[in-house]
Amino acid sequence: MSKAVNIADGQGRLYISWKDQLTGMAFAAPYLVGICIFLLFPLAMSLYYSFCDYSMLQPPLWIGLDNYRHLLTDDTFHIALINTLIYAAISVPCTLAWSIFLAILLNRQIRSQGIYRTIIFLPTLVPLVATGIIWNWLFNSDSGLINYFLRPVLGLVGGIAAHVAAWLGAGPATLQALHDISPPAWLGDPNWAMTAIIFVSFWGVGQTVVIFLAGLQDIPAELYEAAQIDGAGSWGRLRHVTLPMLSPVIFFNLIMGIIGSWQFFDIPYVMTAGGPGRATLVYSLYLFNAAFNELRMGAASAMAWILFLIILALTALAFWSAKKWVHYS
Amino acid sequence: MNTKNRLFTHALLVIIALFYLGPFLWMLDTSLKTDPQAIQMPKEFSIHDFKALVVPTPWQWQNYPQVIHDPHFDFSLYARNTLIIAVLVALGAMLSSSLVAYSLAKVKWRGRNIVFVIVLASMMLPFPVVMVPLYRIFREFGWIGTNLPLWVPAFTGIPFYIFLLRQFYLTIPTELSEAALIDGCSHFGIWWRIMLPLTRPALAVVGLFSFMAAWNNFLGPLVYLTHQNTFTLALALQNYQSRSGGTSYTLLMAASVLIIAPIIVLFFLAQKTFVRGIATTGIKG
Numbered sequence: 001m002s003k004a005v006n007i008a009d010g011q012g013r014l015y016i017s018w019k020d021q022l023t024g025m026a027f028a029a030p031y032l033v034g035i036c037i038f039l040l041f042p043l044a045m046s047l048y049y050s051f052c053d054y055s056m057l058q059p060p061l062w063i064g065l066d067n068y069r070h071l072l073t074d075d076t077f078h079i080a081l082i083n084t085l086i087y088a089a090i091s092v093p094c095t096l097a098w099s100i101f102l103a104i105l106l107n108r109q110i111r112s113q114g115i116y117r118t119i120i121f122l123p124t125l126v127p128l129v130a131t132g133i134i135w136n137w138l139f140n141s142d143s144g145l146i147n148y149f150l151r152p153v154l155g156l157v158g159g160i161a162a163h164v165a166a167w168l169g170a171g172p173a174t175l176q177a178l179h180d181i182s183p184p185a186w187l188g189d190p191n192w193a194m195t196a197i198i199f200v201s202f203w204g205v206g207q208t209v210v211i212f213l214a215g216l217q218d219i220p221a222e223l224y225e226a227a228q229i230d231g232a233g234s235w236g237r238l239r240h241v242t243l244p245m246l247s248p249v250i251f252f253n254l255i256m257g258i259i260g261s262w263q264f265f266d267i268p269y270v271m272t273a274g275g276p277g278r279a280t281l282v283y284s285l286y287l288f289n290a291a292f293n294e295l296r297m298g299a300a301s302a303m304a305w306i307l308f309l310i311i312l313a314l315t316a317l318a319f320w321s322a323k324k325w326v327h328y329s
Numbered sequence: 330m331n332t333k334n335r336l337f338t339h340a341l342l343v344i345i346a347l348f349y350l351g352p353f354l355w356m357l358d359t360s361l362k363t364d365p366q367a368i369q370m371p372k373e374f375s376i377h378d379f380k381a382l383v384v385p386t387p388w389q390w391q392n393y394p395q396v397i398h399d400p401h402f403d404f405s406l407y408a409r410n411t412l413i414i415a416v417l418v419a420l421g422a423m424l425s426s427s428l429v430a431y432s433l434a435k436v437k438w439r440g441r442n443i444v445f446v447i448v449l450a451s452m453m454l455p456f457p458v459v460m461v462p463l464y465r466i467f468r469e470f471g472w473i474g475t476n477l478p479l480w481v482p483a484f485t486g487i488p489f490y491i492f493l494l495r496q497f498y499l500t501i502p503t504e505l506s507e508a509a510l511i512d513g514c515s516h517f518g519i520w521w522r523i524m525l526p527l528t529r530p531a532l533a534v535v536g537l538f539s540f541m542a543a544w545n546n547f548l549g550p551l552v553y554l555t556h557q558n559t560f561t562l563a564l565a566l567q568n569y570q571s572r573s574g575g576t577s578y579t580l581l582m583a584a585s586v587l588i589i590a591p592i593i594v595l596f597f598l599a600q601k602t603f604v605r606g607i608a609t610t611g612i613k614g
Binding site: 016020021023024025026027028030031032033034035037038039041042043045046049056102105106108110116118119120121122123125126127128129130133134135136137138140142143145148202203206210259262263265266269270284287288291292297300301303304305307308311312315 | 335338339341342345346348349350351352353355356359367368369370382425428429431432433436437438439440441444447448451453454455456457458459460461462463464465466468482484485486491515516517520541544545547548551552562563564566567570578581582585588589592593596600603604
């Protein structure tokens with residue numbers, strides 16, 4: 001009987017019975033088999049393919065660093081990289097700030113709090129394909145609801161601006177331009193398509209908000225009372241109590257945001273397919289196209305490894321910076 | 330909080346709620362309109378035009394039967410395909426993840442710390458890195474075009490849920506399992522009769538989340554499913570849109586409503602599990 005119970009031997013090492021060793025391995029067996037077939041082997045193969053010319057139709061042909069070298073001069077790859085960089089640099093910090101703001105608002109003790117929370121959470125349940133289709137329709141340049149509301153607003157703004165310009169002595173061409181000011185075609189306009197797509201990411205922050213809410217509820221009320229006694233206003237309490245206490249949760253959501261933004265795929269695939277032109281061609285979309293439309297599996301694998309390294313580097317950067325701003329109580 | 334402050338909060342939240350609810354309402358509204366009405370926006374703001382914008386005239390209820398009976402969009406078939414995959418994924422994720430998590434938390438064996446590190450590391454791995462070789466492997470298996478690649482891996486455990494459940498099992502006192510061991514209960518018995526019932530809430534979170542993830546998954550079906558009669562709802566919806574030269578927005582919105590509705594219903598049935606799940610994964614993760 002004592003064999004089954006784990007006890008430390010004289011040297012302080014753990015005594016492990018054969019029975020436990022076998023049981024443990026047997027229980028973990030599905031995962032051990034799984035990581036070999038679905039993780040470690042593919043990982044090794046992917047690294048190998050990244051040095052090969054490979055179309056899946058023919059056996060892989062070793063070409064050394066050529067895939068990586070071509071990416072250096074592939075301007076579509078550069079565009080995809082820059083697009084993703086822009087998307088990540090704007091959407092990650094902005095949606096984080098917006099989520100914290102919403103969480104603080106939803107944490108206030110008011111009536112029908114639960115209803116507001118539910119409403120903000122609902123969009124995260126929607127399959128991203130449906131999200132994309134709904135927003136495609138909202139951003140439609142002629143029949144979209146967004147431009148329906150924007151048109152009169154811009155008309156008004158343009159009219160006022162024209163008056164001011166006339167008073168300042170602007171030429172008739174400028175005045176006409178101000179009068180004709182109209183909303184963009186959004187997804188049909190290369191200059192605005194990415195803006196529209198970033199805007200959609202604000203609709204899906206519900207899960208992040210819920211995590212922040214849980215974090216807010218873990219902050220002891222005494223801290224706020226102490227801050228109040230020290231004479232802190234609402235801004236001071238936000239800066240010196242809420243944000244520092246919330247920083248581990250902010251950090252968690254930041255990491256999730258970084259990882260997610262570099263794998264951003266469904267929304268641009270459904271809404272624009274990377275267009276118009278290459279305006280919303282993001283990294284994962286280009287990778288997918290290279291692999292499954294052009295059958296450039298080797299190049300796609302090289303891109304995948306660069307993606308992996310970028311994510312690792314950014315995550316490492318976040319962890320490094322965490323020492324300066326994340327407070328663990 | 331004083332009354333002024335409270336009113337201000339409410340006003341702010343109503344505006345924000347409009348942004349989050351609006352797209353749903355507009356989708357529902359469009360799904361009940363005729364095509365000409367959906368496409369033609371009124372020219373100006375007025376009460377009359379607002380009515381023309383919002384109230385479907387006539388109410389085009391037949392958009393829904395039309396979607397369901399559309400030869401290019403076999404809704405009930407796609408719903409069945411999706412449901413089969415999602416149920417299998419949820420089942421696999423719950424069974425395997427909890428079994429693996431139990432072995433990592435409660436059974437002492439050499440190597441379990443290495444396995445745990447692999448679990449953590451694999452949570453960071455972006456799917457595109459293994460996408461190409463996985464496709465190759467599934468092709469060798471003859472699985473491309475079937476739903477097997479979408480649910481079989483779930484039966485080997487999902488790292489995120491293994492991690493989650495392990496953290497739960499660690500909070501359960503070791504004395505409990507040791508007492509059971511002394512009483513002659515096997516580890517399998519402890520897992521099945523003690524751990525699973527004790528961690529039912531956590532298990533429900535795993536089941537629900539993996540079900541949802543499978544239901545909403547798009548990239549997987551896009552890569553692995555090749556015949557339209559095996560499509561999932563998400564993939565079929567995208568396909569329905571892209572053949573769109575023809576598919577009108579009223580029908581697309583009706584199809585979207587049909588796909589979203591079951592999940593919303595599920596959410597209201599399991600609201601507590603949802604919120605607890607997200608909160609704990611966020612904080613403990």
